[in-house]
Amino acid sequence: MDLKINFEWNLPITLKHRKKWIVASCEALDVHSQGDTEKQAMENLSEAISIFTESCILRGTMPGVLQQLEWII
Numbered sequence: 001m002d003l004k005i006n007f008e009w010n011l012p013i014t015l016k017h018r019k020k021w022i023v024a025s026c027e028a029l030d031v032h033s034q035g036d037t038e039k040q041a042m043e044n045l046s047e048a049i050s051i052f053t054e055s056c057i058l059r060g061t062m063p064g065v066l067q068q069l070e071w072i073i
Contacts, residue, residue, distance in 0.1 A: 009049070015041060030069060 016023045021034045024045035033048045035041035056062040066073055 011049070013042070013045065028069065028071075 011026050011028050014025045015038055022038050022041040023034045024041035025032045031048050031052050033044035035044050056065050
């Protein structure tokens with residue numbers, strides 16, 4: 001049996017132009033990605049945050065990771 005849980009994050013995101021790339025960053029989670037366009041960079045960052053979150057949950061490390069990032073739990 002699988003349990004699927006959906007939730008939303010309201011996270012600050014920055015976009016920076018670096019030569020031929022657009023770098024999208026979520027400093028709150030220390031997750032970054034890039035793309036050829038702002039839209040692609042944001043889509044790639046969204047996927048990276050999803051993978052990061054899923055990985056932390058599956059390994060049971062989310063509380064420790066968030067504490068390391070100085071989140072208040």
